[in-house]
Amino acid sequence: MTSFARLVSAAALFVLPLSSTASASSDDAWDEFAKDVAAKCTALAEGRIEEPKVVVDPFGTESYGMAILTGKAVGADATVSSICVYDKKSQTAEIGGELPADQVTITVP
Template sequence: MRTTNLLQITIASLLILLMQGSPGIASSENSWDQFRADVVSKCRLAANVSEDVLIEVDPFGSENFGLAVIYSVDGKSVCVYDKVTKKVELGSSLIGPLQ
């Protein structure tokens, strides 16, 4: 009986630990803020736009890329930021909605 209780407690403890996840794996809010600032900075530089041009950033991007939309006098364009190399690529100006 005592062995069964110990086994149940051990299994329950392991399940709780697994559900909590590993704090070392999750990124901190500060890291995500830095990521977003880097996306904006690199996209702004690549697009050669001033500080007053609006750049909207996907807060976390995709698994491999940061994503942003640049709103300039030339229209809207997409900026893609490689999370590994930290290089950006710009798309051409977006066209309006297609019917």
């Protein structure tokens, strides 16, 4: 085995364990991201949707996280949904208006 091949083999042995740690770390970061999006969007739905169910796009776009909230409209019998956009840079969220069930149907387990 040439010295170059030994060097590449040694480098691979060093890097492989680190890649699994980075992957786990990334999974944890994405989980935290989704929790933050859900929490901030749910807070914005207060007074609009009773006990909203939230579906978070697991990664969003480069700049934004997105979620859809659905549930019973406060003070009505209608089911509504709202789209929430989360700015990854400022970590703030904004929620759109209520979309009636005949326009948007969301099923959340």
